[in-house]
Amino acid sequence: MHITTDFQEKDIVYGGDKHLDAAMRELKGLFPLANGIGVLSECPVGLIGDDIEAVSRNVSKDLEIPVVPVRCEGFRGVSQSLGHHIANDTIRDYVLGKGGKLDESTPYDVNLVGDYNIGGDGWSSRKILEEMGLRVIAQWTGDASVNEMKIASKAKLNLIHCYRSMNYICRHMEEEYGIPWHEFNFFGPTKIYESIRKIAELFDEKIQENAEKVIEKYKPMMDAVIEEYRPRLEGKTVLLFVGGLRPRHTVGAYEDLGMEVVGTGYEFGHNDDYKRTYPVMPEGAIVMDDATSYELEEFTYRLRPDMIGSGIKEKYNYHKMGVPFRQMHSWDYSGPYHGFDGFPVFARDMDMTVNSPTWDLIRRKR
Amino acid sequence: MKVLDHNELFKHPEYIEQFENKKKFEDMASSEKVKEVAEWTKTEEYKELNFARKHVKINPVKACQPLGALLCAGGFEATLPFVQGAQGCAAYFRSHLARHFKEPSTAVSTSMTEDAAVFGGMNNMLEGLENAYTLYKPEMFAVFTTCMAEVIGDDLGAYVRSARGKGAIPDDLPVPFAHTPSFVGSHVTGYDNMMKSILSTLTEGKKGEPNGKLNVIMGFDTYTGNYREMKRILDIMGVKHTILANISDTYDSPNTGKYKMYPGGTPLADAADSANAIGTVALQKSSTHKTIEFIKSEWVQKTATVIPIGIRNTDKFFDEVSKITGKSIPKEIEDERGRAVDAMIDSHPYVHGKRFALTGDPDLLLGLISFVMEMGGYPTHIICTNGDKKFKEEAQELLSESPFGIHGQVYTNKDMWHLRSLMFTDPVDLLIGNSYAKFLWRDVGTPLVRIGFPLFDRHHLHRYPIIGYQGVLNLVNWIVNTVLDELDRESMYTSSFDVIR
Numbered sequence: 016m017h018i019t020t021d022f023q024e025k026d027i028v029y030g031g032d033k034h035l036d037a038a039m040r041e042l043k044g045l046f047p048l049a050n051g052i053g054v055l056s057e058c059p060v061g062l063i064g065d066d067i068e069a070v071s072r073n074v075s076k077d078l079e080i081p082v083v084p085v086r087c088e089g090f091r092g093v094s095q096s097l098g099h100h101i102a103n104d105t106i107r108d109y110v111l112g113k114g115g116k117l118d119e120s121t122p123y124d125v126n127l128v129g130d131y132n133i134g135g136d137g138w139s140s141r142k143i144l145e146e147m148g149l150r151v152i153a154q155w156t157g158d159a160s161v162n163e164m165k166i167a168s169k170a171k172l173n174l175i176h177c178y179r180s181m182n183y184i185c186r187h188m189e190e191e192y193g194i195p196w197h198e199f200n201f202f203g204p205t206k207i208y209e210s211i212r213k214i215a216e217l218f219d220e221k222i223q224e225n226a227e228k229v230i231e232k233y234k235p236m237m238d239a240v241i242e243e244y245r246p247r248l249e250g251k252t253v254l255l256f257v258g259g260l261r262p263r264h265t266v267g268a269y270e271d272l273g274m275e276v277v278g279t280g281y282e283f284g285h286n287d288d289y290k291r292t293y294p295v296m297p298e299g300a301i302v303m304d305d306a307t308s309y310e311l312e313e314f315t316y317r318l319r320p321d322m323i324g325s326g327i328k329e330k331y332n333y334h335k336m337g338v339p340f341r342q343m344h345s346w347d348y349s350g351p352y353h354g355f356d357g358f359p360v361f362a363r364d365m366d367m368t369v370n371s372p373t374w375d376l377i378r379r380k381r
Numbered sequence: 382m383k384v385l386d387h388n389e390l391f392k393h394p395e396y397i398e399q400f401e402n403k404k405k406f407e408d409m410a411s412s413e414k415v416k417e418v419a420e421w422t423k424t425e426e427y428k429e430l431n432f433a434r435k436h437v438k439i440n441p442v443k444a445c446q447p448l449g450a451l452l453c454a455g456g457f458e459a460t461l462p463f464v465q466g467a468q469g470c471a472a473y474f475r476s477h478l479a480r481h482f483k484e485p486s487t488a489v490s491t492s493m494t495e496d497a498a499v500f501g502g503m504n505n506m507l508e509g510l511e512n513a514y515t516l517y518k519p520e521m522f523a524v525f526t527t528c529m530a531e532v533i534g535d536d537l538g539a540y541v542r543s544a545r546g547k548g549a550i551p552d553d554l555p556v557p558f559a560h561t562p563s564f565v566g567s568h569v570t571g572y573d574n575m576m577k578s579i580l581s582t583l584t585e586g587k588k589g590e591p592n593g594k595l596n597v598i599m600g601f602d603t604y605t606g607n608y609r610e611m612k613r614i615l616d617i618m619g620v621k622h623t624i625l626a627n628i629s630d631t632y633d634s635p636n637t638g639k640y641k642m643y644p645g646g647t648p649l650a651d652a653a654d655s656a657n658a659i660g661t662v663a664l665q666k667s668s669t670h671k672t673i674e675f676i677k678s679e680w681v682q683k684t685a686t687v688i689p690i691g692i693r694n695t696d697k698f699f700d701e702v703s704k705i706t707g708k709s710i711p712k713e714i715e716d717e718r719g720r721a722v723d724a725m726i727d728s729h730p731y732v733h734g735k736r737f738a739l740t741g742d743p744d745l746l747l748g749l750i751s752f753v754m755e756m757g758g759y760p761t762h763i764i765c766t767n768g769d770k771k772f773k774e775e776a777q778e779l780l781s782e783s784p785f786g787i788h789g790q791v792y793t794n795k796d797m798w799h800l801r802s803l804m805f806t807d808p809v810d811l812l813i814g815n816s817y818a819k820f821l822w823r824d825v826g827t828p829l830v831r832i833g834f835p836l837f838d839r840h841h842l843h844r845y846p847i848i849g850y851q852g853v854l855n856l857v858n859w860i861v862n863t864v865l866d867e868l869d870r871e872s873m874y875t876s877s878f879d880v881i882r
Contacts, residue, residue, distance in 0.1 A: 016820075021438040022564045027532060038437035044430060045439075045798075048410045048418055058467055058529040059564060062498060089467035090494050090529050116408045135387040138396060145399065152406050162408035243382045309516050312640070328475050331485040337638035349386050356390055363384040377638045 018042065027059055032070050039074045039082065050161040051081040051110070061088035081161060083109045094283035094305070095258075096179065103183035106164055111184070112192070115165025117152060123218065124152045126170045128185060128196075129177030129260070132157020134350015139357045140176065140201050146232075147215065148225045155181065168192045172217060174199055176353070177260040179281075179288055200260075201353040203268025203361070204237035233355040241271060244362040249273035251369050254320035256303060256311055256329070257343045258282040263292040265324070265343070268352070268361055277318050280306050308332065322369050337377045341368045428802035432795075439798035440817060442740050443767040445563035446571030447525050448474045449601050449668065451488055453575040454523030456599075456626030458646040461519035462488040465506055465535060466527025470563075481603060481835040482632040482843060487642055489513045493529055502530050506540040510556070511549035517642060520649055521583075522550070524558035525575055531562035555649070557582035567767035569668035569742060572601040576626060577672045581679070583649060584656035588680065592657045594621040595706055596682075598672060600665025600744060603834040603843055605633035606855075610846035611664075617713050618699075620706050623651045623658065633844060656680045660705035662698070664688055664848065665744035667772065689848045690748025690856075691755050692722060698849075714850070721853040725756055728861040731882070733757030735864070736788060736809040740764040740800055740818060741833040743772040748847075749813060749832065750776060752856055754785040758811075761788045762803040768793035797821060811863065828867045830859050 020038045022031055039052055052074070054067050067084040075082035085105050087098045127144065130137040137157040144151050152170055153163035167173075173185045173196035185196035197217060199210035208230050215226035253269050253276045255262050262279040269276050279296065280303025281288055292302060301314060308329065315323065315338060323333050324343035333340040341347055341364060349364050351357040390396065410418075421427055447464060451474045454462035464471040471490035478486040491497075491505035510522065524537060537558040544550050559574040576598065597611055608629035615622045630645020655661075660683035661676050663669040673684050683705050689698035695718070699710045736759045739749055743765055750760045760780065765772060773793050780786030792799060797817065804812070804825045812818055812825075815833040822829040836842050842859075846852040865882050872878045 017438075017440050019438050019441065020436065021441060024562075024565055027564055034436050037435070041434040041437050045422075045427075045434065048415060050409065058527065059532050062529065062532040089469040089527075090498055093492070093494060095469070117406070135391055138391060138399060141403075142395065142399060145402075151403075154403070158403075160407040160409060163406050166406065239382065307516075326476075327479050328472065328486070331479055331483060332640050335485060335634065335636055335638075335640040337636070351387060351390070356385070359382065359384045360386045363382075363386075377636055 022057075022059055027063055030063060031060065031065050032067075035065070035067060036070050036074060039070075040078070043078050043080070049080065051083065052078075054082065054084045056084070056086055056088050058088045058090055061086065061090070081110055081113070096283035096285070099180035100183050103181060103187075107184060107187050110161065110164045111188075112168035113165055115162050117166040117169055120169060121150055122171060123149045123222070124170045125149050125172045125174050126153040126155060126167045127151050128155045128173050128175040129181035130154065130157050130353070131177070133344075134346045134348075134352065134357075134360075136351040136353035136357060139351040139354035142356065143201065143207070143211065143229065143354050144174070144214075146225070146229045147211065148222050149214075149218070155184075168194070170194055172197060174214065176201065176264075178291070179259045179284065182287075200264045200267065201357070202265050203271040203358055204234070204241075204355075205271050206264070206267040207355065207358075208234075236355065237271075237358060240359045240362050244366050245271075245273045247366055247370055248362075250275070251321040252277045252318070254315060254318055254323045255279040255343060256282070256306055256323070256325040258284075261324075261343055263288070263295050265352075266295050268358065269365070271358075272362055272365060274321075274365070276300060277320055278303065278314055280304060280311075312336075322365070337374055339368045339371065339374055341365065422801075423805035425806050428806050431799060431802045438766070438796045440820070441766045441796040442764065442815070442817070443567040443742075444477065445568060446561035446566055446574065447527055447563065448477060449568035449571030449573075450523070450525035450559055450561045450575035451475075451486075452478065452568075452601060452603070452628060453572045453579070453626045454525070455487070455631045456628040456646050457521060457523065457579060457652060458648045459520035459643040460523050460646060460649075461513055461517055461521070463509065463513065463522045463524045464488055464490040464527060465502055465509075465524055465530045465537065465540075465558075466490065466493055467529050468492040470527040470529075477835060478632070480837045482605070483840065484632045484634065485640070486632075489517070498529070498533060501533060502535045503540050503543065506535070506537075507544050507547060507549050510541075510544045514550050514554070519554075519643070521555045521557070521579075523575060523579060524556060525561040525571065526559070527561075528563050531560060531564075555582050569601045569665070569744075569767060572626075572668040573671045576669070577675050580625070580652065580655065580672065581675060583653040584680070587653045588656050590657060591659060592621075592654055594623055594654075594658045595702065596623050596625055596655045596658045596661035596676075598625045598661060598663040598665075598669050599627075600663060600668040601742065601834075602628075602664065603632075603836075604845070604847055605629045606844045606846035607664075607848045607852070610849050610851055614714060614849055615702070617711055618702065618706075618708050619711075620702060620708055623647060623655050625652065625655060658682060660684060662687065662701060662705070664698075665742075667743040667767070667769070688744050688748040690745070690852060691752030692718070692725070692850070692853060693755065694748055694751055695849050695853065717850040721850040721857075724854055724857045728857050729757055731861050731864045731868075735759070735811055736761045738762040738764070738800060738804055738809045738812045738814075738821075738827065740797065740812075740814040743768045743776075745833055747772070747776060747779060749856075750779055750786075750789070752853070753813075754780075754783040756857070756860070757785060759785050759788045761790070761809050762800060762807070763789060763791045764795050764797065764800045764803075765791070765793050766796050801825065811860070813860075828863050830863045832856070832859065 071082040071084040141151050153167040188194040200206040211226045215223040251274045262281050266276045278301035322339040324341050326344045352361040451462045468490045475486040491509040493502050493505050541556045557578040559578040561571040627647045634644035663686045666686050685701040687698045689695040753760050773791050776791045780789035812827045812829045816837040845855045
């Protein structure tokens, strides 16, 4: 759903605060079951100095639901990364730890953080954690609810997938509530096994036993996927240019299929992302930061990868170049790619990308 | 190996159980309560509440000015669309067009941030022009703005002069610019502003001998098939012409294994010579107001605006072209007309008397209202978020001219959430709209015919023309076969399920 105050010139001239106030009251009338409202500001709002915080405070008081003003004007910062940080901070200030309903606590309560549930990624990840005997009390922010974000401060551990976008809230919960956080990787069996075992180490023997059982349960299925797809993908090279965790987290999954990531890059990475990236890359791989489309093309010509994983704005350029391409932000409307249930989908999709007969039609047979 | 992706995977019992268990952490309203409220949203009472809102739009059917400017800019040869503003906007325009056309969508942005908010966007523009020129060697920049540049009051003309003065770009490189704030008008306005700027820049000092050609301005038209169809029919008529903002190759280029940044567009020389045409035909009003005014006053040309959607409108189009060019309508075109009418007659029993909800851009709606009435359908709920007063009057007049217009109500400045209320309280048989209308299809159950922009969830529809007599065939095809698909689904286990329709 798209909900907007649809700013017009008069809002720019006279300010949009009253307009926003009235809009939220109308919305609560039309959607009485809403548990909260997020106000996301675009450039004009910040430039003309509208006070969305004050409006949100008033409306929140009257409507008795959280109203979260997110100062995410497009001109702030150099990329969407600052938007993540700002959103983390506002959730910290307006939602986290502010009441919420949680009937009981257990030693196994965890939050699944930094999973955006693309193609159901969050669900296939949650499934593993639950099978290990952990209790996911909050899932952020794919398929999250206001209550989950409130009660997250009661968890015993934060399990974070996308470090880039949500390390801020984890660090805050560590400082404020003493909740430790742990990074993991649920792409591809090698990393999943490794992650499951490391997560289990943070809990008791029961969880550790469960972890081994889970691995034992899914290993045959993972082996079957590899047996089916690896012969068709062995030795194929991949160039990635994406965001968040994918430039590094997917490398292991490609390697499980016998593929080699010869280059990877972040649209909005920070130093700490690159520190986490170098160790997982094979010798001689290229690492790019904020590449322009010009640069990405140049890398493609020089590296000659068998496939590229990037976004919608790149996709059709590479189709025209005849370079197999997969959207690795949206999973090209497929997914999930996370977890045991995600790996077969990942393998199938990479296979259809690299081995589609359509690429061979571009040039006539001689 | 049978692989289950999200389409099937999450229907499995283990996931159903997961979702059920997750609910205890969500503290949401009970499913009975949700159901109760959902039912309430379908009532007359809710409709009144919904129509009383003044301050918020829910699923509006419009995009913003710079998106229209980008489409227009992309229709000119070797032109680099240049966004003066924050970067996220440019990413949105490009993504939106790429998703619709399934083609590359090119633009550069000056990526304005906090410092530009304080000091203005001049440095961004100077460096941007210099960098983009060095890397991408365009023959023209088409500059347009986002909200940010407009709110801080960037002086584009001065910046371009300054860029030339500093040698950032060659003196003779055309750099038309348009102010396209998103808080004024919609994508059709932005298209108009960009077009006027490009034409006035390219034709400056070019007024000379008449070239005997006809200009055709397509307007914010996202059917690449329409551009090819226009060329085809004018070629058949023997009318030499210039299609202005010809996006057909830009957004539908052949796959040769080589990516071309500038795969087509109206040649700049032709655009410059458009001032010397014998006349200009525009196929949309809302996206050409200012441009047509400019052409009338500056080029002193005959102009006509006609939307060739449906039989009568297409007749009008050929009459206008004939009047301006003196060319007669060839038999080949008359035969096409005959075939299109024949198709409508063959299919009319399945469309006659059907009530339609329609949503989209103003000119598309005017064309579709006319076509639906020609088929014997009743345009009923007509929602045009970006329609103005003039559009409303014109649509109402159009409806009043046919007995099939009697149920028609035109709503401007309303959105798809309004339409949802209308479709629940006063149901119709068919819905025409863009891909976002599929949520209405899901909620209300009314079959959807996808016509308009954007079309994200069905492939290749935009490659087929909806204008001219060939366009009529496509419209008949999509509409009648949607009705027939639905008829089969509805009659699946009855004796009415038949092989002949």
